[in-house]
Amino acid sequence: MTDTPDSGKLLHDLRSKCSSLKSAAELYKDCSAAEKKEMLALMNAAAAEITKLLAQLDKA
Amino acid sequence: MEKLNIFVLEDDKLAQKVMAAHLAAHNTDLAGDLKTALKKIEAGKYDIGFFDLMLGPDDDYSGLKAIAAAAQKGIYCVVVSSSDSDDVIDRAYALGARDFYAKGNEESNVSDILRKFIQNRKAAGAADIFASAFITADPETRAAAAEALKYAPTELPILVLGPSGTGKTSLARILHEHSGREGAFVSINCSAYTEDLLEAELFGYRKGAFTGASETRKGRLLEAHRGTLFLDEIGTMSLNMQMKLLKAIEERSFYPLGSEKPERSEFRIISATLEDPQELIARGKMRFDLFQRVHGYTISLKPLSRRPCDIAPLLQHFTKGGRRLSFTQEARAYMESYAWPGNVRELKKFTDLLSCGAEGRIDLAAVQKHLKGREAAAAPARDGELYAYALAHGLEAALDKTAGEIIERSLRENGGKRTKTMADLKISTRLFYSTLKKLGLDNDGEKK
Numbered sequence: 001m002t003d004t005p006d007s008g009k010l011l012h013d014l015r016s017k018c019s020s021l022k023s024a025a026e027l028y029k030d031c032s033a034a035e036k037k038e039m040l041a042l043m044n045a046a047a048a049e050i051t052k053l054l055a056q057l058d059k060a
Numbered sequence: 061m062e063k064l065n066i067f068v069l070e071d072d073k074l075a076q077k078v079m080a081a082h083l084a085a086h087n088t089d090l091a092g093d094l095k096t097a098l099k100k101i102e103a104g105k106y107d108i109g110f111f112d113l114m115l116g117p118d119d120d121y122s123g124l125k126a127i128a129a130a131a132q133k134g135i136y137c138v139v140v141s142s143s144d145s146d147d148v149i150d151r152a153y154a155l156g157a158r159d160f161y162a163k164g165n166e167e168s169n170v171s172d173i174l175r176k177f178i179q180n181r182k183a184a185g186a187a188d189i190f191a192s193a194f195i196t197a198d199p200e201t202r203a204a205a206a207e208a209l210k211y212a213p214t215e216l217p218i219l220v221l222g223p224s225g226t227g228k229t230s231l232a233r234i235l236h237e238h239s240g241r242e243g244a245f246v247s248i249n250c251s252a253y254t255e256d257l258l259e260a261e262l263f264g265y266r267k268g269a270f271t272g273a274s275e276t277r278k279g280r281l282l283e284a285h286r287g288t289l290f291l292d293e294i295g296t297m298s299l300n301m302q303m304k305l306l307k308a309i310e311e312r313s314f315y316p317l318g319s320e321k322p323e324r325s326e327f328r329i330i331s332a333t334l335e336d337p338q339e340l341i342a343r344g345k346m347r348f349d350l351f352q353r354v355h356g357y358t359i360s361l362k363p364l365s366r367r368p369c370d371i372a373p374l375l376q377h378f379t380k381g382g383r384r385l386s387f388t389q390e391a392r393a394y395m396e397s398y399a400w401p402g403n404v405r406e407l408k409k410f411t412d413l414l415s416c417g418a419e420g421r422i423d424l425a426a427v428q429k430h431l432k433g434r435e436a437a438a439a440p441a442r443d444g445e446l447y448a449y450a451l452a453h454g455l456e457a458a459l460d461k462t463a464g465e466i467i468e469r470s471l472r473e474n475g476g477k478r479t480k481t482m483a484d485l486k487i488s489t490r491l492f493y494s495t496l497k498k499l500g501l502d503n504d505g506e507k508k
Contacts, residue, residue, distance in 0.1 A: 013117060016142035019164030020075040026167050027081050042074040 007060040014053045021046045062178050063087060067109040067135065069097045069126050071116055075163070079110060079140075082170040097126040101133060108136040108177055110170075112163075113143050113152070121148060124155055131156020138173055140166070179213030179240045193234050194227060195377045198367035205231060208359040212238035217354045220332040221448075222361030225405030228332040229292060231361065235330055236288040243287025243327070246280050251296035258301055260317055263308070269318025279316060281308060284327035294354065295333040295340045302350045309353050329354055336447050360448070364403040368396035374404060378411040385414055390424040397472060398431050463495045 024043050031039055064086045070076045071092050080088060089104060091097035093115055101109070109130045113123035127137045138159040139152045149160050161169045190196050194205060211218060212235045220228040229247060236245040253261055260270075264279025280289060291297075297305070308314035309329065313322045331354045333340070340346035364370060372392070379385055387395070400406050413430050414422055450458035467481065474480040482492050 009117075012114065012142055016072065016075075016114070016163060019142060019162075020072055020078060022164055023078040023166045024074050027078060031081075039077060042077055046072075046074045 007057060010053055010057045010060060014050065014057065017046050017050050017053065021050070064107045064174065064178070065089075065105055067091070067097075067100060067104065067106040067130070069094075069109070069115070069123055070112045070140075071114075071119075072112070075112070078166055079170070082166055086174075091126075094122045094126055097123075098129055101126065101129050101135070106130070106133075106135045107181075108138065108174070111137060111139050111141075111157070113139060113141040113148065121151075124151055127152060127157050128155040136177055140169070175240050176213045179238055180210065182238065182240075189234055191373075194230055195370065195374050196367065197369045197373050198362070201362055201367055201370070204359050204361070205234075208235060208357065209238055211357045212236075213240050215328060216356035217329040217331070219337070219355040219358045220330065220361065221337070221358060222332070222334065223363045223403055224334050225403030226361040226363060227404055228361060229290065231359070232288070232290040232292075232330045232332065236290070239288060239328065241287050241328060243285050244283060245288050245290065246284040246327075247290040247292060248280050249292040250301075251293040255298045255301055258297065259304065262301075262305065263314050263316050264323070265317035266319045269316075273318065276316075279314075279323075281314060281325045281327060282316075282323050285325040287327060289327040289329050291329065291331040291354075293333060294331040295335045295337065295346055299345075299347060302347045306347065306350045306353060338451065339447060364400040364407060365398070370404075371395050371407065374407055375411055378408055379415060383415045383420060385411075386421045387427075388421070388423045391422050391427040394424055394427050394431070397469065460495065460498050463491075464498070467492065467495055 021043060024039055024046070028036065028039055028043075066083050066086050066088045068076065068079050068083070068088060068090045069092075070079060070090065073092075076090055076092065080090065089100055089106070091100050109127075111123045111127050111130070113121045115122050121143065123139075123141070127139070130137050137157045138161065139157050140161050140163055141148075142163045144162055152160055159173060161173070190202055190205070196202055196205070208218060208220075208231070218232075218235060220231055222228050232247070233245055248258075248261060250258060256270075260273075260277075260279070262280050264277050264282055265273050267273055267276045291305075304314075308325075312326060313324045315322055337346060337351050337355065341348050341351055375385065375387075402409070410430055414426065417426065419426065446458055446462065449461060453461075466485065467487075470481045470484055471478070474484065478492065482489060485492075
């Protein structure tokens with residue numbers, strides 16, 4: 001299957017978000033309590049973006 | 061660790077947070093869009109910059125513009141991106157990026173990049189090693205050593221090839237000093253031990269492990285933890301020892317003699333041999349799998365006879381701070397055409413002999429007194445090297461090279477007299493001139 005330009009872009013964004021989430025998860029255990037809270041909020045936002053991207057990919 | 065000024069261009073908030081955490085020990089400046097990035101790059105002073113390429117969902121790799129601006133200001137640009145098409149990678153490098161990493165493994169990538177950057181900067185800014193620690197004026201040797209130094213801060217094993225006395229140990233030490241490794245430089249000459257003794261030296265032993273083991277002793281592998289293990293004359297090691305060493309390298313752990321408790325050691329290997337490793341493998345003297353483990357980057361050091369321009373600076377170096385010597389023109393010419401079978405080590409011994417002599421002004425007779433049998437010594441030292449050249453360029457090229465070197469030398473020793481050279485070497489005029497032409501030499505055997 002050949003990716004349409006749109007799905008190519010979606011896949012790039014998906015890879016990018018997933019990579020950030022993975023790197024953040026690796027860092028999480030070493031964060032202070034305040035940092036953990038901030039990090040978790042950002043990780044949740046990234047996870048929501050990933051869900052959104054997956055839905056768009058499904059339609060593409 | 062040295063504190064660096066670091067710039068980060070990254071639009072994703074979570075990725076920004078990750079980068080900031082990994083760069084916490086440095087002064088870090090973040091930008092989330094191109095406009096802010098260009099402003100900061102223009103106004104700031106940064107050592108290194110990390111660049112994302114796609115800034116936002118509809119962006120068209122605008123991070124590339126920031127790379128161009130940063131590279132112009134001399135910032136070491138590293139791309140950390142999820143874009144991995146060859147076209148984008150090519151464009152990033154063409155615009156001045158020095159490294160390109162895929163996103164997602166920042167924990168190890170970022171620290172590796174910073175370590176390499178700091179070490180390379182240290183290497184470039186260090187006092188000229190070619191005038192102090194590794195004396196050479198030979199452009200080819202300088203280029204080879206400078207290239208090897210680029211691999212110093214990596215984990216890659218390095219294999220140093222070259223005849224005895226060419227400075228393999230000195231180079232290994234310099235590579236360790238530029239590696240940024242916190243452990244020690246531990247050197248062992250494998251040819252100096254019997255198999256049993258070498259095993260005890262490398263792996264260490266527990267008290268009572270064998271007769272004479274009156275106390276527990278740490279082996280060289282453990283001494284080299286987080287440092288460098290330099291295995292000189294690795295080609296002399298028995299196959300049995302090679303297998304044990306290979307296991308220790310692969311598993312990063314080993315058992316000292318008489319111990320049931322494994323020891324862990326993270327050492328980087330630099331090894332050296334004066335023989336051609338491929339030939340050793342072919343002769344069954346070296347295990348191929350061990351060779352694969354120790355030859356990540358290979359550097360070959362030329363014998364001193366092939367870099368006569370090094371003789372004067374080495375003489376100067378050896379007499380620094382002591383008795384200075386002066387050489388007549390003939391004495392210099394003789395030294396430059398001498399075969400130096402013992403290479404730099406022989407030159408050092410020769411200088412010591414002259415320094416202890418009665419005269420400070422050295423003439424041809426004084427030099428000849430200490431340098432005898434010059435013709436006989438040259439060939440064996442170059443044997444392995446010539447073989448390696450033939451493997452790389454083909455037999456015909458190797459034969460041309462050898463013929464050229466013999467003609468060049470004979471011409472020099474005959475004071476440029478072509479007829480005498482052809483008569484001495486018993487060659488035709490046609491062979492004489494065609495060989496010179498093939499090697500880009502003029503009719504006097506000099507480089508055109």
